[in-house]
Amino acid sequence: MSSKKPHYLPLYEQIKSKLIARIASGEWPTDAVLPSEWDLADEFGVSQGTVRKAVSELTALGWLYRQQGRGTFVAPGESEWGRAHLVSPGQFAELPDVPRPELLAVSRMTAPDDVAQALGGRRGMPLHHLRLLWRVRGEAVALDDVLLPVERFAELDARRVRLAGGGVYVLLERQYAVRVRATGWQFRAVRCGREEAVLLGVEPDEELLSVVRLGVTVDGEVVEWRQRLVRSRHWAWQFDLKR
Amino acid sequence: MSSKKPHYLPLYEQIKSKLIARIASGEWPTDAVLPSEWDLADEFGVSQGTVRKAVSELTALGWLYRQQGRGTFVAPGESEWGRAHLVSPGQFAELPDVPRPELLAVSRMTAPDDVAQALGGRRGMPLHHLRLLWRVRGEAVALDDVLLPVERFAELDARRVRLAGGGVYVLLERQYAVRVRATGWQFRAVRCGREEAVLLGVEPDEELLSVVRLGVTVDGEVVEWRQRLVRSRHWAWQFDLKR
DNA sequence: AAGTGGTCTAGACCACCAG
DNA sequence: TGGTGGTCTAGACCACTTC
Secondary structure (H helix, E strand, C coil), X not given: CCCCCCCCCCHHHHHHHHHHHHHHCCXXXXXXXXXXXXXXXXXXXXXXXXXXXXXXXXXXXXXXXXXXXXEEEECCCCCCCCCEEEECCCCCCCCCECCEEEEEEEEEEECCHHHHHHCCCCCCCEEEEEEEEEEECCEEEEEEEEEEECCCCCXXXXXXXXXXXXXXXXXXXXXXXXXXXXXXXXXXXXECCHHHHHHHCCCCCCEEEEEEEEEECCXXXXXXXXXXXXXXXXXXXXXXXXX | CXXXXXXXXXXXXXXXXXXXXXXHCCCCCCCCECCCHXXXXXXXXXXXXXXXXXXXXXXXXXXXXXXXXXXXXXXXXXXXXXXXXXXXXXXXXXCCECCEEEEEEEEEEECCHXXXXXXXXXXXXXXEEEXXXXXXXXXXXXXXXXXXXXXXXXXXXXXXXXXXXXXXXXXXXXXXXXXXXXXXXXXEEEECCHHHHHHHCCCCCCEEEEEEEEEECCCCCEEXXXXXXXXXXXXXXXXXXXX
């Protein structure tokens, strides 16, 4: 790797790493309260201000949330829609509907070259292939093809996914103690294939929004490739950024 | 408005406001160096740590950038592609090509209802309509329709836009001292219309990526509505997020 | 060597929440 | 009333850039 390694690591960075490790390990489950900043400062042998800086950055990164007067808590993992949601085209202030997942199928496949490359693996590596259908008020709105390396996630089958409520990220967090964060969205317009048309209930050849994205772990390991096809005649994929 | 207003404003928030005002006023142009943290602390009558917190947040917000040992500088305004860039579909590590704008036309129109609503104005408000064509290595890749309130931006014509090099944000910053930030992207797949097909050099009815977004000022005023149509057979719109 | 940003400390006080 | 996060200070020292 050509990454420049700094000659030292600030205390607050070390504390960030330790906190992330303990969150990822499951020691503090979602919404659990952390020790107070002063207690953590004692534990790590630093001042409260240093702990505060570490916690602030983890809050900005979405690992924690704070409530003045109450404490610091572990934030829930990212949803499979991340910061995106579906709205009516042109309406920016609309309250979004929450899509619900339905697991259609779990199978195995070998990785196409571009997927293998994106996942940082070898050509033809074995993958789990999950297919999810997302519905809003019963209506099919999106179809996901999720590809996960078999070597990384052994013993994954439809039963386990269904036990996790159909959510892939929930499954990975509970079963493998892995928090996956989406990164690097790629948007395109594509034509609907025959098979997808049946599942989504649209005509073949209808234009669909394609969103391809990668899922990475805390350590930057790419462990998920996902394509989402979205019906976009009545829905728009809205992306909000604070900063 | 239903926003809760706090009973007090922290010093660092006041300093942030003052700094933003001075940047927006043009007192410090792009890439200008700010006074040192100690000098600003003296000027505002606070400690260096408080200035530091304000500057840190403005850095995170993209207003400033810092270089250790050198100083703090005014960051350039957001480009009209923001954090997005065009890549080949499926390639996540590719070096992006930079699209170049060509101004096709400047005209007037009255706002459609949804645009008027998004801009927070009345029905039928007068708008400037700018049309831009984006090219990568000579090839047309995207077509922008930019709508700006006439009342907010008087005396805007093709000559002035061309003087600014075809960039709308550059024009607004130089001519009106307004920094526009894109927010709230909406992605859809649409069919190409007849007129757009000619301009983009594609067949009518070809599927295109439609990206509608709003541009807001520092004060949260919505001053721009923009639709971008992107050829997406050979290009994907990639969006990167650090956090 | 001087000047800048970057880290860290110890202590103080304020705002907010729960009991 | 006590505990928590949130702000602010004064001072120290480190890392980096420039001269």
